Amino acid sequence: MTPLALAWRTARRYRARAVLAVIGVAVIGALNFDMLMLSRGLVLSFADLLNGTNYNIRITGNTGQVFARSPVDHAATLMQKLAALPEIASVATMRTAFAAIVEPTRLPQSVELIGSSDPSGLGVWRRVSGSNLGATSEGAAAQPAVVSQTLADRFKVAPGATIHVRVGITGSMSAMPAIPLRVVGIGDFPFESADALIVATSMAGFAQAHGGVVNDQAEFMFAASRPNVSTDAAVAAIERLRSDIRAYSNEELVANFAKNAFTYFRQISVVLSTTTAAFSFLLVTTLLTVSVNQRLGEVAALRALGIRRRHIAATLLWEAVLLVGIGGAFALPLGELLARSLDGILRRMPGLPAGLHFFAFEPQSLVLHVLVLAVTALVSSAYPVWLAVNLPIAQTLRQEVVS
Amino acid sequence: MCSIRRFLAFVAALLLSGPSYAASAADTPGILVSRQLLAKARLSVGDVVTLAADAGGTRARQFRIAGVYEPTPDPMKFNVERIETRLHLDDLLGVVADPSDPSAADAVSAINVALPNPSSGSAFSRALLAKTPFVVAVPTRDSENSTFQVIDRFHTAIAAVTVVGSTAFLLALMVIRAEERKETVGILRLIGISRTTIMTEVVVEGLLVAIAGAAVGVLIASAAQHGVNRFFQARYDTALVFMRVSPAIAARSVAVAIPVGVVAGAVASWTLLRRRASSLVRR
Secondary structure (H helix, E strand, C coil): CCCHHHHHHHHCCCCCHHHHHHHHHHHHHHHHHHHHHEEEHHHHHHHHHHHCCCCCEEEECCECCCCCEEECCCCCHHHHHHHHHCCEEEEEEEEEEEEEECCCCCEEEEEEEEEEEEEEECCEEEEEECCCCCCCCCCCCCCEEEEEHHHHHCCCCCCCCCEEEEEECCCCCCCCCCEEEEEHHHHHHCEEECCCCCEEEHHHHHHCCCCCCCEEEEEEEEEEEEECCHHHHHHHHHHHCCCCCCEEEEHHHHHHHHHHHHHHHHHHHHHHHHHHHHHHHHHHHHHHHHHHHHHHHHHHHHHHHCEEEHHHHHHHHEEEEEHHHHHHHHHHHHHHHHHHHHHHCCCCCCCCCCCCCCCCCCCHHHHHHHHHHHHHHHCHHHHHHHHHHCHHHHHHHHHHHHH | CCCHHHHHHHHHHHHHHHHHHHHHCCCEEEEEHHHHHHHHHCCCCCCCEECCCCCCCCCCCCEEEEECCCCCCCCCCCCCCCEEEEEEHHHHHHHCCCCCCHHHHHHHCCCCCCCCHHHHHHHHHHHHHHHCCCCCCCCCCCCCCCCCHHHHHHHHHHHHHHHHHHHHHHHHHHHHHHHHHHHHHHHHHHHHCCHHEEEEEEHHHHHHHHHHHHHHHHHHHHHHHHHHHHHHHHHHHHHHCCCCCCHHHHHHHHHHHHHHHHHHHHHHHHHHHCCCHHHHHCC
């Protein structure tokens, strides 16, 4: 009989303990797998968000933190210069402002007003129903708007409805009148929190909300490099245009995000994955050791019958592999379920972008998970194997008979 | 707005109060700088520094460093380098407010409000929003989805998963222990010891193992907290406490261990007591 077959029979003979050990490994393995997914989940998710847009370069002012840069001055001129660059395929600009929806029948509600030069939304929103901003007309009575799902639900507005929006001018004693906006669509805004109230409109609508007078700034400008031009070359070309702007490729933003944002979760994932690996090792070692101690007579009898030490060692190793392997296999679907549940908890964090997830699967996590389990199986069987192969056969058999 | 300014000036003065601040030179206004800024810019108390609205030196003014302070630990800023300075509100407005904008000197970023009834935060927020649409009031505590409530729930969920895994392993160990004593239990049954007595013995054993395990866990966590805090405090240059084993947490760990031990003991004893006594002693 092969060591694997013998190990399988042993597991079946002691079914209750084997099942319990597999459950334990599966639960702890699931947690370990989740921590591996958590370690890079946010970064991968953020990269997916950025790469889901049509632009691979972000342009901001040259001062401030990476994710809170100053606005770009003289945005219109810059946009023309950017569009003329041979490295650039398309350019768009985005403006934001505090605003409020003012309807006669209800209290004013603060919202974020976005002005976009790209009617399809710059990737800042994804259309859920209705249409995008489409072609804008300068003198139209009501400019088009795409609103967030939360806003549509709260105000019970659907495409075709009209809302009235009044902007707030920060740091200035100015009270702007409300303007009507025609809701043409409802969108998901993955860079905003799920409960954010957002109204996105055309640049003409944005200017109209400001009484037709709006300074020539942009919070963000977006650019897409031409397919045959590297992103770095396009970034360098943009930065050569003016010294007061800073261009970031998506890769740079992701690297900055990985370095600065949510480092707590990366650290806790390292601590918990190490702890769970150590926990699995200790418990499997304990189970195997206690199990071998209980079967000393059986092992001694096998040795007395002429079964080689190597065979005994291989059997014990297979026992560990079976427990850890089956438990580890169950850990994958269990880990996926657990990750969804934990992600649901964490995504209730205030202000978290709706499109960001804490847990993301990547092949690297699976490889690491398998490696951790393989090492656990190998190391945890070392002591029981040592006990079994160094057993004094005659003395053990005598003790078994006497007891 | 004037009362708000007076209030904030008072807060700023309070933050800046102390003998070192009072002792600053008469002509140059005093400021306090964070320990981190003092070290990074190689400054000393008594140095005269220039603060300006931007890197170009707009509305630059000179200040004398009157003292150093340790920034209040803030979990939301633990990975942010605390390069900060504190100055009187009037001095700050003198630097940052644009003289061409008459309202700039009367604008503040945030106002802290203490309500007589702290639980009325949401009602206050709604009432304020109705009167001033562009001013948002956010309760600082008791928010169901505040960042720390969410992190607390995350940690609790992880702890629950760990308890489930531990229960499975404790059960496996108790089953092995029960198997080891199969014959002894069989003999005890044959000489008339009741199932209840045997079950109680195994349950008590499971309980003791669980409580001892929890106690050792609390001891290990207590010993580790110092190292963990030292590591992260040095890593992020903060006085923030990252890990604290409080009596309540220790008590909760032991409280969770009790039902785990009882369940493990009960299941292990059931594996023995469901069998006939004669089958337990058969070799």
